[in-house]
Ligand SMILES: Nc1ncnc2c1ncn2[C@@H]1O[C@H](COP(=O)(O)OP(=O)(O)OP(=O)(O)O)[C@@H](O)[C@H]1O
């Protein structure tokens with residue numbers, strides 16, 4: 235280990251050996267029942283890698299709750315404690331939402347933070363109408379495609395302890411913001427905010443999204459692997475979600491195997507890879523925890539900021 239590096243570095247083996255004696259707060263049987271997660275993340279990965287991560291976060295949250303108590307005692311304040319906010323960043327298709335859902339589930343099993351909410355910054359994309367007006371339909375996911383002021387307002391209210399805060403909702407099916415839907419966040423113990431842009435800074439504001447984070451994670455992988463996962467997901471969607479006539483990509487449901495690989499490759503190269511290189515990857519060094527995935531999504535290396 236480089237003693238003067240900003241990060242402590244752990245191999246997969248070293249990280250999983252850290253597991254202290256706290257048992258995984260979830261049995262294999264319970265995990266098996268969780269459709270949608272267990273068909274993606276093997277139980278062993280949850281147990282060996284994600285469990286120690288949640289134990290570490292649990293210690294951080296407990297320390298922050300203690301700090302809050304000390305400050306409340308000192309000031310005599312009766313203010314309710316504000317949610318502990320965790321940001322998860324990384325490329326399109328690197329597996330942020332899958333990892334975020336598993337962390338949400340595992341974190342909610344600890345008695346001092348049962349209530350764990352999860353939102354994605356997809357909901358803060360401008361609606362297609364605005365993106366079309368501004369010529370940004372091929373820039374979805376780029377910094378200018380988000381209503382960052384609204385996201386900052388949302389985080390200000392959550393962190394300020396407002397009992398109910400609403401976030402807009404994005405549908406991948408219709409490829410747009412859903413006008414009449416909202417997600418309500420009710421003062422959780424922990425809020426996970428997942429999105430490609432959560433560690434970005436922007437010129438228009440003095441305040442950044444990450445200013446509201448108590449902890450941040452960057453999910454990293456080789457670009458060639460992420461591209462392959464993107465294409466695989468696109469092919470899977472061609473055979474499922476794209477078949478739905480309401481799908482924005484319904485026209486893609488009739489593509490041949492070869493055409494769907496070509497189309498996905500083109501979207502990846504023209505939009506998501508450019509965004510990854512220009513705007514997402516450069517934010518890596520701002521995360522407190524860096525998780526490096528191997529070609530089968532297994533976490534190969536864990537880097538923790540000192
Ligand atoms: N740990 C994992 N093990 C196996 N497959 C995974 C894992 N995490 C994600 N995947 C698969 O990789 C693909 C991308 O995952 P996911 O949708 O979670 O990515 P994302 O980063 O949230 O993407 P986006 O930003 O496009 O919403 C999906 O097809 C998912 O099934």
Ligand SMILES: CC(C)(CO)[C@@H](O)C(=O)NCCC(=O)O
Nearest residue numbers: 326356374375376430501505506
């Ligand atoms: C909504 C985002 C930006 C982020 O999740 C992404 O999934 C996306 O739609 N990117 C635009 C190009 C594409 O359709 O993949």
